[in-house]
Amino acid sequence: MRRAAVLTSVLLSVTLAASPVSAAPAAHPGAAGLGDPYFPLDGNGGYDAKHYDLDVRYAPETDVLTGVTTIRARATESLTSFNLDFDGMTIRAVTVDGHPARWSRAGQELTVTPRRSLRRNTAFITKVTYDGIPKKIVDPDLGDGGAFTTDDGVVILGEPDVAAAWFPSNDHPLDKASYTIKVTAPKGLEAISNGTLAGRSTRSGWTTWTWEQPEPMASYLATASIGEFGLTTYRKNGIFFLDAIDPKLDPELAANARASFAREPEFLRFMAGVFGPYPFKAAGGLVDSQGEWGYALETQGRPIYTPGDFGDREGGDSVVVHELAHQWYGDSVALARWSDIWLNEGFASYAEWLWSEHEGLGTAQENFDQSYSRAATSSFWKIKVADPGAPNIFSGAVYDRGAMTLHALRLAVGDAKFFRILRTWAQQNRGGNVTTAMFIAHAEKISGRQLDGLFTTWLYTAAKPSQVPSRQVT
Numbered sequence: 324m325r326r327a328a329v330l331t332s333v334l335l336s337v338t339l340a341a342s343p344v345s346a347a348p349a350a351h352p353g354a355a356g357l358g359d360p361y362f363p364l365d366g367n368g369g370y371d372a373k374h375y376d377l378d379v380r381y382a383p384e385t386d387v388l389t390g391v392t393t394i395r396a397r398a399t400e401s402l403t404s405f406n407l408d409f410d411g412m413t414i415r416a417v418t419v420d421g422h423p424a425r426w427s428r429a430g431q432e433l434t435v436t437p438r439r440s441l442r443r444n445t446a447f448i449t450k451v452t453y454d455g456i457p458k459k460i461v462d463p464d465l466g467d468g469g470a471f472t473t474d475d476g477v478v479i480l481g482e483p484d485v486a487a488a489w490f491p492s493n494d495h496p497l498d499k500a501s502y503t504i505k506v507t508a509p510k511g512l513e514a515i516s517n518g519t520l521a522g523r524s525t526r527s528g529w530t531t532w533t534w535e536q537p538e539p540m541a542s543y544l545a546t547a548s549i550g551e552f553g554l555t556t557y558r559k560n561g562i563f564f565l566d567a568i569d570p571k572l573d574p575e576l577a578a579n580a581r582a583s584f585a586r587e588p589e590f591l592r593f594m595a596g597v598f599g600p601y602p603f604k605a606a607g608g609l610v611d612s613q614g615e616w617g618y619a620l621e622t623q624g625r626p627i628y629t630p631g632d633f634g635d636r637e638g639g640d641s642v643v644v645h646e647l648a649h650q651w652y653g654d655s656v657a658l659a660r661w662s663d664i665w666l667n668e669g670f671a672s673y674a675e676w677l678w679s680e681h682e683g684l685g686t687a688q689e690n691f692d693q694s695y696s697r698a699a700t701s702s703f704w705k706i707k708v709a710d711p712g713a714p715n716i717f718s719g720a721v722y723d724r725g726a727m728t729l730h731a732l733r734l735a736v737g738d739a740k741f742f743r744i745l746r747t748w749a750q751q752n753r754g755g756n757v758t759t760a761m762f763i764a765h766a767e768k769i770s771g772r773q774l775d776g777l778f779t780t781w782l783y784t785a786a787k788p789s790q791v792p793s794r795q796v797t
């Protein structure tokens with residue numbers, strides 16, 4: 324599923340320019356990347372993935388994952404070959420529409436050459452059979468992603484890089500798809516993934532857990548966690564909740580995690596009141612007793628946390644609010660390119676400020692004031708929030724100055740228009756992809772104000788803004 328026209332049209336015009344004006348473009352290899360300014364090889368050109376069927380078995384004793392990934396896609400160009408992103412593992416077979424296909428690998432690029440060229444606008448099915456030990460993708464700037472082995476299983480997560488470590492995909496948020504994820508693990512362990520639990524069956528000592536994620540999902544938000552987990556499942560306000568807590572988690576942290584997880588329906592109700600209806604059918608959270616990856620992540624419908632997130636009650640609530648806010652901003656409304664990451668992190672951080680105010684803790688204004696009080700000489704102000712540079716996409720400024728930008732917007736346009744901007748942004752772009760330019764245009768349209776100056780100052784200037792808009796009373 325591809326909603327943003329921006330990058331697609333760039334690729335399209337390159338293709339057109341390269342071919343004679345009148346003739347239909349001849350079949351050619353699909354591009355090896357989607358042109359992301361920070362991660363140019365992430366994703367691939369020439370097709371639109373519609374649905375992934377992941378069927379993976381994981382043996383904690385050997386760490387070996389055995390997988391079959393089936394991808395339904397549509398060719399958007401006439402293709403002699405196309406790429407998938409896949410990093411590590413051993414490929415045993417590749418078929419396209421049931422016929423064996425040739426394939427080659429170079430770094431994270433898997434190039435598949437079907438027996439016959441794919442015609443533009445036709446649907447095709449790719450099936451990749453593979454096995455091996457899924458890797459950990461080590462990145463000293465962004466933090467590690469991929470497969471993290473635990474005492475009794477594995478946790479698979481990462482941002483932006485994780486999908487390629489365990490299944491071949493069009494690995495960029497621009498090409499979202501629905502997923503069916505089947506995870507098979509030794510009987511007695513839990514195998515937790517995205518969405519709703521559609522079935523569970525045991526055969527010769529292995530249990531297969533089938534998860535359905537029907538709403539479009541970016542590849543980095545797909546996850547699988549295997550291990551011993553205590554599960555709490557219930558249905559509330561039409562949402563399927565499933566929480567998973569490792570029984571080996573330290574009792575004090577576990578008590579806090581349980582308490583924060585128990586408030587998920589309350590968090591979602593509060594945020595739905597501000598952002599509009601929750602975008603998914605499923606919700607919940609997962610915490611393992613280990614957390615070497617060192618961050619919480621908004622894996623779609625069911626974020627993953629670390630033990631350290633639950634050191635105290637208020638902190639735990641705040642992290643859970645943050646990850647659940649991402650379900651609107653980041654997951655449902657996804658990036659078209661990674662340089663716009665503040666559209667995820669600034670919004671989720673601002674949700675924490677709104678929650679804090681709602682709880683009678685610090686107000687959003689107090690949180691803003693505290694962030695703004697950083698000295699002008701601090702390196703914090705040197706990051707351009709809407710173009711932080713690839714190694715800095717998770718720098719503190721993307722979060723805090725991102726949230727401050729929203730607060731500055733709120734002060735400038737007044738509460739009524741500000742909250743209309745937030746809500747309509749989530750609802751109009753539900754399931755789609757967005758850019759900062761789209762957000763600025765949207766804020767200007769809803770507010771009827773020219774806001775270039777404000778956004779240039781807050782998002783694109785590597786210095787502390789010298790003044791804060793004065794509050795509009797509405």
Ligand code: ARG
Pocket residue numbers: 465466467468481482483618619620621645646649668717
């Ligand atoms: N998006 C995550 C959050 O909610 C942060 C992920 C940090 N990722 C990383 N690779 N270090 O804040």
Ligand code: ZN
Pocket residue numbers: 645649667668671
């Ligand atoms: Zn976040």
